[in-house]
Amino acid sequence: MDVHCTTCGEPWDVYHLRHDAIFETDLSHDEAKAWTELSQALRLRPRYREKFRAAGYEFGGSVLNVIRCPACPKGAVPDPDTAVLKATIVEMLGDDEDGIASIMEEHGL
Secondary structure: OEEEOOOOOOEEEHHHHHHHHHHHOOOOHHHHHHHOOOOHHHHOOHHHHHHHHHHOOEEOOOOOOEEEOOOOOOOOOOOHHHHHHHHHHHHHHOOOHHHHHHHHHHOOO
8 A cells, every 4th residue: 555745746655654664764773673563653753753854754643644755856845735634634543554544545645
């Protein structure tokens, strides 16, 4: 299943975002591996958001809500309508990452 970047539309594999993208940061292998076991809320604590931002990712309320990604051109801005729609989906479904991924893929988000 793929979700798309709100800014550039790049598709991102859900498995990659949940399990592999953290290894693109400068965290140690052990710390990155431990991150994969955290709840959705803990995965986006400020420290991890900072690490992801340094690797080119910016997330909304879930790692499946990709606001910016490493493929985004400099100066590109997120589509505001898509950003609101994706944030609403994440808010409504909470910790149901499978549901979030399914709805976003179904609608090309």
